[in-house]
Amino acid sequence: MTPLAGYLLVAALLFAIGLAGALTRRNAILVLIGIELMLNAGNLNLIAFWRYGPHPEVLTGMMFAIFSIAVAAAEAAVGLGLVIQIHRHAHTTDLDAMNRMKG
Amino acid sequence: MSFVFYILSALTVAGALAAVLLKNTVHCALALTVAFAGLALLFLDLHAQFAGFAQILVYIGAVAILVVFAILLTKGSETPKDGVFSKTWLAGLAVAAAVFAVLGWAVLQSTSRLPQDVKAPTVTVQQIGQSLVGRYVLPLEIVAVLLTAAMIGAVIIALHEKEGLQ
Amino acid sequence: MQAAIPFAPQLAVSPIAEILWLIPALPVMAAGVAALLKQSRRKISATLAIGSMSFSLLLSIVAFVHVLTGWAQGFAVREVVNFTWIQVGAASVDLGWVLDPLSAVMLVMVSLVGLLIFIYSTGYMAHDINYTRFFCFLSLFAGAMLGVVIANSSLLLFMCWELVGLTSYLLIGFWYQKPAAAAAAKKAFLTTRIGDVFFLLGIVWLFAQTGTLLFYNHGTGSIESASLSVLLTQPAALGLTAAGAIGLLIFAGAAGKSGQFPLHVWLPDAMEGPTPVSALIHAATMVAAGVYLIARVYPLMQAGALAGGTTMALTVVTWVGAFTAVFAALIAVAQNDIKRILAYSTVSQLGYMMAGLGMGGVAVGMFHLITHAFFKALLFMGAGSVIHGCHDEQDIRRMGGLRSDMPLTFLTYAIGMLALCGFPIFFSGFWSKDGILEAAQHWSVAKAPFYMLVFGALLTAFYMTRQISYVFFGQWRGKKPAHESPAVMTVPLAILAFFAIALGAIGTPVWPWFHDFLEGRATAFDLHGFAEPGLLIVMLTSTVVVLLGLFLGWRLYGDRSPRPEEPDALERAIPPVWAELRDRLYVDEFYGITVIAFYAWWARVADWIDRRVWGGAVTAVASVFALWARLNRFLDTNVVDGSFDKGCDELSVSGGLLARVQTGRVQTYLRILALAVVALAAILIWSSRA
Numbered sequence: 001m002t003p004l005a006g007y008l009l010v011a012a013l014l015f016a017i018g019l020a021g022a023l024t025r026r027n028a029i030l031v032l033i034g035i036e037l038m039l040n041a042g043n044l045n046l047i048a049f050w051r052y053g054p055h056p057e058v059l060t061g062m063m064f065a066i067f068s069i070a071v072a073a074a075e076a077a078v079g080l081g082l083v084i085q086i087h088r089h090a091h092t093t094d095l096d097a098m099n100r101m102k103g
Numbered sequence: 104m105s106f107v108f109y110i111l112s113a114l115t116v117a118g119a120l121a122a123v124l125l126k127n128t129v130h131c132a133l134a135l136t137v138a139f140a141g142l143a144l145l146f147l148d149l150h151a152q153f154a155g156f157a158q159i160l161v162y163i164g165a166v167a168i169l170v171v172f173a174i175l176l177t178k179g180s181e182t183p184k185d186g187v188f189s190k191t192w193l194a195g196l197a198v199a200a201a202v203f204a205v206l207g208w209a210v211l212q213s214t215s216r217l218p219q220d221v222k223a224p225t226v227t228v229q230q231i232g233q234s235l236v237g238r239y240v241l242p243l244e245i246v247a248v249l250l251t252a253a254m255i256g257a258v259i260i261a262l263h264e265k266e267g268l269q
Numbered sequence: 270m271q272a273a274i275p276f277a278p279q280l281a282v283s284p285i286a287e288i289l290w291l292i293p294a295l296p297v298m299a300a301g302v303a304a305l306l307k308q309s310r311r312k313i314s315a316t317l318a319i320g321s322m323s324f325s326l327l328l329s330i331v332a333f334v335h336v337l338t339g340w341a342q343g344f345a346v347r348e349v350v351n352f353t354w355i356q357v358g359a360a361s362v363d364l365g366w367v368l369d370p371l372s373a374v375m376l377v378m379v380s381l382v383g384l385l386i387f388i389y390s391t392g393y394m395a396h397d398i399n400y401t402r403f404f405c406f407l408s409l410f411a412g413a414m415l416g417v418v419i420a421n422s423s424l425l426l427f428m429c430w431e432l433v434g435l436t437s438y439l440l441i442g443f444w445y446q447k448p449a450a451a452a453a454a455k456k457a458f459l460t461t462r463i464g465d466v467f468f469l470l471g472i473v474w475l476f477a478q479t480g481t482l483l484f485y486n487h488g489t490g491s492i493e494s495a496s497l498s499v500l501l502t503q504p505a506a507l508g509l510t511a512a513g514a515i516g517l518l519i520f521a522g523a524a525g526k527s528g529q530f531p532l533h534v535w536l537p538d539a540m541e542g543p544t545p546v547s548a549l550i551h552a553a554t555m556v557a558a559g560v561y562l563i564a565r566v567y568p569l570m571q572a573g574a575l576a577g578g579t580t581m582a583l584t585v586v587t588w589v590g591a592f593t594a595v596f597a598a599l600i601a602v603a604q605n606d607i608k609r610i611l612a613y614s615t616v617s618q619l620g621y622m623m624a625g626l627g628m629g630g631v632a633v634g635m636f637h638l639i640t641h642a643f644f645k646a647l648l649f650m651g652a653g654s655v656i657h658g659c660h661d662e663q664d665i666r667r668m669g670g671l672r673s674d675m676p677l678t679f680l681t682y683a684i685g686m687l688a689l690c691g692f693p694i695f696f697s698g699f700w701s702k703d704g705i706l707e708a709a710q711h712w713s714v715a716k717a718p719f720y721m722l723v724f725g726a727l728l729t730a731f732y733m734t735r736q737i738s739y740v741f742f743g744q745w746r747g748k749k750p751a752h753e754s755p756a757v758m759t760v761p762l763a764i765l766a767f768f769a770i771a772l773g774a775i776g777t778p779v780w781p782w783f784h785d786f787l788e789g790r791a792t793a794f795d796l797h798g799f800a801e802p803g804l805l806i807v808m809l810t811s812t813v814v815v816l817l818g819l820f821l822g823w824r825l826y827g828d829r830s831p832r833p834e835e836p837d838a839l840e841r842a843i844p845p846v847w848a849e850l851r852d853r854l855y856v857d858e859f860y861g862i863t864v865i866a867f868y869a870w871w872a873r874v875a876d877w878i879d880r881r882v883w884g885g886a887v888t889a890v891a892s893v894f895a896l897w898a899r900l901n902r903f904l905d906t907n908v909v910d911g912s913f914d915k916g917c918d919e920l921s922v923s924g925g926l927l928a929r930v931q932t933g934r935v936q937t938y939l940r941i942l943a944l945a946v947v948a949l950a951a952i953l954i955w956s957s958r959a
Contacts, residue, residue: 003108007149008210010112014119014138016203021123023195023940024188029128029173031936033135036166037119040142043154051149056224059234063242065154069161070246074253076166080173081257087177088263095936096189102933189936198940201947209954 007048014041028083028093032076039072107148115141126187128174136167150223153231285332286348286368289419292328292376293429295321297412303405314401315391318408322384325415329376336373340786346370349421349485363482367421370787371631375418375561378639382553382646383411385761389650390545392757393657397543403443407549410436414554418561422482423472423491426562430468433558434461434526437550441542453538460535464525471518475569478503478511484565497572509581512572516582519566520589527559528616529623530593534857536616540608544653547608552615552645557638560622564631583627584714590623591709591718596854598728602735603837603850607652607665610736614689615645617725621705624718629708632784636776637701639783643772644688644698647765651682654754654762655740659747665739667748669830672741674751679741681762686737688769690730690819693812697773702726704776704784707807723814730818735826743830778804 018037021030043065050061087093118138125131139162146155189195235243299321303314339346351365366372387407394403413436416429435458442454476482479496481489488495503511523529528536539551550556563570563586574580579587594617601613618641626634656663658675672679688698706726709719745751753759776783778801825838840847849855930937 003105005210006108006112007145009207010115010145012203012206012210013116015206016199017116017119017123019202019943020196020199023198023936023943024192025123026187026189027128029170029177030123030131030187032173033122033131033170036135036162036170037122037138040139040162043158044142044145047146047149047151047154050151051224052221054221056221056226057230059226059230062151062154062226062231063234063239065151066157067239067242067246069154069157071249073161073166074250076169077257078253078260080169081260083173084176085260093177095934098935099933102931195936195940198943198947202943205947205950205954209950212954212958 002052004048004052007052008045011041011044011048014038014044026094026096028086028095029080031095032079032083035079036072036076039068043068108145111141111144111148115145129171132167132170132174135170136163139163139167150226153226153228282348282350283335283368285328285335286350286366288328289332289350289366289368292325292332292380292419293412293415295324295412296408296415300405300409300412303401303408306401306405308398308401311400314404315387318404318411319384319387319391321408322380322387322411325411326377326380326384329373329380332368333373333377336368336370337786340370347485349483349487349490351421351483351486360480362424363422363486364425365421365483365486366419366425367485368419371561371564371635372419374635374639374783374787376415378642379411379414379418379554382642382765383414383549385764386545386549386553386646386650387411389548389653389758389761390543392755393545393653394543399443403440403543406436406439406443407545410440410550410555414558417558421484421486421490423475423484424482426565427469427472430522430526430558430562431465433555434458434465437461437539437555440546440550441539443542443546447541450541453535453541457535457539460532461525464522464532467518468522468525471515471522474511474518475500475515478515492566492568494568497568500569501573510573512569513580513582516566516570516572516580517585519569520563520582520586523559523562523623524589525559526562527556527619527623528593529559529589529620530596531856533593533597533616534860537609537612537853540606540612544608544649544656547612548646548649548653551612552649553642556615556619557622557642560619560626560634560638563623563626564635567626567631579627579712579714585627587624587627587712587714587718590620590625590627591721593617593620594624594725595721595728596620598725598732600850600853601732602728603840603847605666605851606663607655607668607736607740608649608663610665610732611645611648611652614648614729614732617729618645618689621702621722621725624722625705625708628712628718629705630788632787633704633708635787636704636783640688640697640701640769640772640776643765644685644696644769647681647685647762647769648689650758650762650765651678651685654678654758655682655751657754657758658751660749660751662747665736666831667746668740668751669743669747670741670745671751674745675753677753677759678762681759681766682741683737684766684769686733690733690815691726691811692815693808695770695773697769697771697776699811699815700773700776703808703811706811707804710803710807723810726811727814727818730815731822734819734822738823738826738828739830742828746830 015038018034018041020034021037022034025031025034046061046065046068050056050059050065053061083093086098090098115138118134118136118141121134122131122138125134139158143155143158143163146152146158296318299317303317306314336346347367347369349365349367351363353361354364355362387404390403390407394400397403410433413429413432417426417433420426420429438454438458441457442451444450445454475491478500479491481491481496483490484492486493490496497512500512500515501510505511505514509517525532536551536556540547542550570582570586571580574583597613597616597620601610601617604610604613618637622634622637622641625637655668655671655675655678658671658678659668662668684696688696691699691702693699706719706722709722712718774780825842829838831837837847840851852858
């Protein structure tokens with residue numbers, strides 16, 4: 001197992017854990033937490049490939065990861081704002097209760 | 104694989120697990136912070152110092168705080184009566200397991216064409232600054248616009264209803 | 270009779286021959302008008318009938334006189350008027366009439382007897398409510414019979430023949446409310462029909478062989494020598510030539526109409542009709558039509574005979590006639606109905622006529638026909654007078670002693686009875702019957718007919734004596750006293766009685782006017798006529814036989830008046846024979862168990878076939894259709910509709926199922942997304958394996 005593979009596996013594990021959390025927790029905020037974890041796992045992937053890939057001096061991986069962090073922060077802000085607004089409307093953050101769009 | 108890597112990985116994974124599994128939402132947010140910290144240390148281990156510090160600053164310093172605020176504003180600290188996991192949690196777990204399986208399979212069964220021993224790069228902040236305004240100026244501008252829009256949007260969304268849109 | 274040189278033929282058509290068609294047409298037209306009259310218009314109907322018949326008689330006399338003058342001048346008159354009715358390509362349907370001695374005498378006889386009976390009927394049927402209808406039918410019958418007489422075309426003959434049969438049916442069943450009368454009419458029609466079928470076959474065959482329907486047509490007619498020679502060369506079955514076979518077929522038709530054995534069964538039952546009908550149709554005219562037919566086609570019957578010999582056809586005619594004569598006379602001995610005795614007597618005398626035709630030729634048979642017409646009509650009308658006077662009683666055992674109550678009727682009836690028996694010298698029946706006996710004496714084939722006919726004469730005298738003694742002698746055994754009939758009924762009786770005597774004069778051997786007239790020879794009064802060798806013996810034999818019959822009859826019956834319940838004198842003597850004779854020798858019963866039973870069985874079979882087989886087939890087809898319809902409906906409801914409905918249901922169910930995918934929960938969508946990505950990734954990784 002190369003070091004790269006190790007890092008990639010850790011990233012995959014983190015991604016899976018974040019996805020599991022996003023798919024199974026009832027609280028909307030926990031879903032967002034899961035999403036953050038997934039994004040972070042993606043960042044780890046990027047950095048690992050940057051470190052062990054060719055031409056690290058181009059800084060592609062690092063840049064990508066930095067931009068990802070920035071976008072993730074913006075998305076977290078907007079998403080949490082939405083959750084708060086939903087909470088005001090429905091007085092709950094239980095995702096199972098929010099099924100008015102069902103067919 | 105170095106010893107440091109294992110410790111840091113274990114820390115990160117433990118924090119992530121805790122963030123997903125704990126009943127109290129505030130505990131989850133705090134565990135998330137631990138996970139973020141672990142990741143930052145991993146970045147440092149990978150010689151991506153700037154990314155690591157950016158991680159600490161942004162994620163731990165902003166995102167985690169934001170999450171905690173959101174939890175407090177939505178009474179998320181109250182534990183719901185009928186469990187924190189959805190009724191069909193097994194399906195979700197299965198899907199996540201499937202995703203991990205596929206990713207792990209991709210990683211493990213692929214032969215690497217990359218050279219094995221790669222010298223650790225030295226990256227200066229000046230290099231990062233120069234590439235930001237040089238090669239990656241366009242993404243920089245876009246991200247700036249994005250952040251502006253996100254900020255405005257978040258404010259609008261979170262405004263109280265009776266005040267309407269202003 | 271002297272053999273003379275045959276006359277020269279005279280064929281030019283005279284004015285009377287041109288209008289000869291009026292003779293049958295006038296009564297038919299009278300019938301047509303009478304058919305439209307209301308029941309109350311009695312006088313008009315009778316006037317029309319009697320008036321038209323008078324005109325026909327007048328014209329018939331004119332025609333007869335014309336033929337007579339022609340004969341006196343030495344011509345053999347045969348005037349034909351033919352015309353084409355329908356033309357079909359090369360073949361044509363021709364009609365026409367003929368005026369020759371045979372048709373002339375027959376015309377006069379039929380119209381004279383007919384007129385007398387018409388006048389008689391005005392008295393007899395005076396109390397009947399259907400008076401108008403009666404005269405309508407009578408006129409129609411008279412017209413049809415006259416048509417049979419003058420017909421020169423076998424088709425015209427057949428048409429008038431059938432019309433005669435129809436009117437006979439209508440008149441026998443005149444009182445149709447009586448079941449017996451209706452049944453008798455049906456029986457008459459059906460029995461004569463059987464004969465008519467053979468008749469039609471004969472006519473068709475004749476037409477097929479000779480190519481023409483006309484009897485006489487200036488040498489090309491179907492019974493003239495050219496056609497006859499053609500017919501003689503054609504062989505038919507059983508050693509007969511076509512001529513003989515056609516002759517036999519035509520005789521079958523004549524046998525039906527003239528009541529020869531075995532088709533005689535309808536004549537006695539026909540007495541259900543009114544007595545004038547019995548007198549006119551079943552004594553004088555219609556039954557004589559069969560004899561007339563044979564006389565008319567005699568050249569055909571005689572074709573192929575060698576000199577002095579005879580043909581198979583004429584032999585059959587003779588045997589049937591002789592047998593019928595004896596057969597019917599035997600049955601007449603044991604009957605108790607006044608009209609039935611006369612009916613069987615008619616059958617017997619018709620047998621004499623047929624035998625006369627077969628053995629002696631046209632003149633012999635026709636002479637007996639003419640004399641019989643007069644005295645039999647007289648006897649029937651006398652019986653009618655008796656029935657009328659006895660208040661509609663017909664059983665002779667309930668009559669008696671009418672000699673003093675109805676003197677005129679008795680006198681005329683006695684004259685008729687003696688004429689029928691053939692009492693010597695004064696009565697016409699003696700001369701006509703003797704003519705037949707003499708021909709039988711000289712017949713080349715066998716002597717048996719002679720003895721049969723002599724025995725028949727004995728029986729005739731016997732049963733007529735029996736009848737007269739029951740009816741006119743002894744004591745009155747009825748309920749109310751009898752009375753004489755009105756003049757309108759007795760005057761025709763007197764006229765007929767005159768002819769019953771006078772007609773004898775024209776056929777005696779010393780002056781055989783009738784025979785010479787018919788056969789186209791000159792005649793003269795010649796006492797040497799008696800000198801023929803067998804003639805005197807025959808005359809003597811018949812005289813002895815008649816006297817013997819009269820004596821036996823008087824001996825057994827005489828002035829005695831046995832009560833109705835007592836057995837008859839002859840019955841006491843020979844009971845088993847009497848029973849069989851009284852039951853008409855079981856001919857009707859035989860027909861009942863054979864022909865009629867078969868027919869009834871066949872009708873049942875046909876009905877069964879109709880209901881089960883054809884009906885079953887129709888029902889089967891119908892049920893197939895019904896089944897098909899039901900199958901269609903089943904398919905329509907279950908398969909077509911059902912599948913459509915089910916399809917729609919499935920569609921909505923599956924739609925419902927699919928809609929469940931939209932849970933409205935975000936996490937479900939996310940899971941599905943992740944799953945899709947996993948699948949995609951797996952595919953990509955799998956495909957990129959080296």
